[in-house]
Amino acid sequence: MAKSTSKKSKATSKTPSKTPSKPSTKSTSKSLPPDDDFDIDTPESMSIVWLVIPLLVALFYAWFLQQDTTMPAVLSKLFNSNALVEDSELYDLRILTDRTVFNVVDLKGKGKGAIAARDIKQGELLIQESPLLTVPDEPIPESLLTPILQDLTSAQSKALFSLSYARLKTEKDEKVNLDTKTQTPRERYLLAEGIVTNNAVGIIRNGQRTLGVFPRMARLNHGCASAYNLAYGWRGEDEELRVYALKDIKEGDELLISYIDSRQPREGRIQKLQEAYGFTCTCPVCSLPPKESEKSDELLSQFTPMYTKFARWYKGTITGKEAIDIMNEIWQLTIATGYVRERGRWAQEAAYVATVHGDEDSARQWLKLAVKWMAIETGEDSLKTSNLQFTLDNLQDHPELASKEMMDVGGPIV
Numbered sequence: 456m457a458k459s460t461s462k463k464s465k466a467t468s469k470t471p472s473k474t475p476s477k478p479s480t481k482s483t484s485k486s487l488p489p490d491d492d493f494d495i496d497t498p499e500s501m502s503i504v505w506l507v508i509p510l511l512v513a514l515f516y517a518w519f520l521q522q523d524t525t526m527p528a529v530l531s532k533l534f535n536s537n538a539l540v541e542d543s544e545l546y547d548l549r550i551l552t553d554r555t556v557f558n559v560v561d562l563k564g565k566g567k568g569a570i571a572a573r574d575i576k577q578g579e580l581l582i583q584e585s586p587l588l589t590v591p592d593e594p595i596p597e598s599l600l601t602p603i604l605q606d607l608t609s610a611q612s613k614a615l616f617s618l619s620y621a622r623l624k625t626e627k628d629e630k631v632n633l634d635t636k637t638q639t640p641r642e643r644y645l646l647a648e649g650i651v652t653n654n655a656v657g658i659i660r661n662g663q664r665t666l667g668v669f670p671r672m673a674r675l676n677h678g679c680a681s682a683y684n685l686a687y688g689w690r691g692e693d694e695e696l697r698v699y700a701l702k703d704i705k706e707g708d709e710l711l712i713s714y715i716d717s718r719q720p721r722e723g724r725i726q727k728l729q730e731a732y733g734f735t736c737t738c739p740v741c742s743l744p745p746k747e748s749e750k751s752d753e754l755l756s757q758f759t760p761m762y763t764k765f766a767r768w769y770k771g772t773i774t775g776k777e778a779i780d781i782m783n784e785i786w787q788l789t790i791a792t793g794y795v796r797e798r799g800r801w802a803q804e805a806a807y808v809a810t811v812h813g814d815e816d817s818a819r820q821w822l823k824l825a826v827k828w829m830a831i832e833t834g835e836d837s838l839k840t841s842n843l844q845f846t847l848d849n850l851q852d853h854p855e856l857a858s859k860e861m862m863d864v865g866g867p868i869v
């Protein structure tokens with residue numbers, strides 16, 4: 456009240472200089488004042504502004520409450536009509552920061568999928584996401600899931616129920632109404648259970664293996680071996696899932712992760728994907744013509760026996776030099792197959808071999824490679840990358856340096 460009074464007196468004091476010399480004719484006029492007479496700072500217009508602003512805020516709030524959505528979704532709509540993020544995905548504010556990276560679109564034979572909206576650089580962080588919900592990594596009973604579903608906000612619920620499922624855990628002949636507005640609590644549970652099973656990712660929380668649903672990441676389809684271009688992982692130190700680009704990706708390419716260990720021949724991959732996710736993989740590697748597919752199978756099937764051979768070094772049945780030779784063969788295999796996912800870990804293991812045999816030069820070369828690839832897969836600032844960088848910077852203080860017989864084991868041939 457006091458404020459508006461002082462405004463009024465201030466405005467009133469201005470009036471004389473604006474008042475035309477013949478006030479009687481003007482004051483009776485109902486028409487709009489001429490432009491040069493219009494002054495927003497007059498007492499009348501100020502009081503209108505002060506009335507209109509709260510009214511607009513109230514109207515906006517009333518409209519927002521009707522929207523069944525989140526404030527960021529509304530803001531995103533208002534300020535960025537080209538935003539690539541659907542309202543249903545906006546249960547986590549950080550999603551707004553990755554909205555220019557990919558579009559979620561319908562893809563023939565796959566449901567939805569993510570398509571790069573621009574060129575993406577190797578090592579770029581593409582998704583950073585908190586779990587929408589978590590459940591223990593075991594069968595999910597109705598008594599556990601129902602209260603979790605009841606606790607979801609409307610945006611979270613929308614995000615969850617927009618996801619895909621492969622099969623529902625129904626009793627014989629049981630029909631399930633899929634309309635979330637009219638379904639019974641049991642039908643809602645069955646649908647949610649199917650969605651969680653099809654989309655959840657294994658994470659470690661409080662030392663326990665847990666399943667988490669991450670709706671943004673859940674749109675990523677599967678590709679085998681060289682076909683997938685992203686690496687995902689749970690970052691325990693920040694309690695969030697991160698997805699990084701393993702390779703340079705062109706605008707328009709589909710973004711793919713690997714749901715299974717795809718270092719195996721086609722038949723095994725197809726069977727595993729069918730059992731766990733209910734689809735027959737049609738990725739570029741699974742769609743190779745027969746001759747090329749045979750060649751690809753032959754190469755991919757070499758990874759496991761080669762790594763088994765390398766691991767004999769831990770038991771002392773092969774020398775450090777032999778172990779490093781095998782690791783270099785594995786590295787060549789990653790080049791031949793385009794399977795680059797585990798390079799960071801493999802280089803780290805080779806660095807350890809070189810370290811304990813006191814071959815500091817080779818250890819440093821392997822550690823540099825390990826830092827590079829761990830940063831691509833898990834980020835430059837991840838605990839894994841930082842630990843490797845620390846080992847590289849402080850190799851001379853490594854507690855196991857030269858703890859086995861001294862040997863020149865050899866560095867990476869890349």
Ligand SMILES: C[S@@+](CC[C@H](N)C(=O)[O-])C[C@H]1O[C@@H](n2cnc3c(N)ncnc32)[C@H](O)[C@@H]1O
Nearest residue numbers: 565566567619673674675676677732734736737
């Ligand atoms: C985690 S979801 C991926 C996103 C899903 N396409 C969607 O529409 O939300 C897993 C499901 O996607 C489909 N899918 C994933 N990768 C596929 C592929 N390579 N070929 C065919 N279908 C695939 C399968 O239906 C699978 O059960």
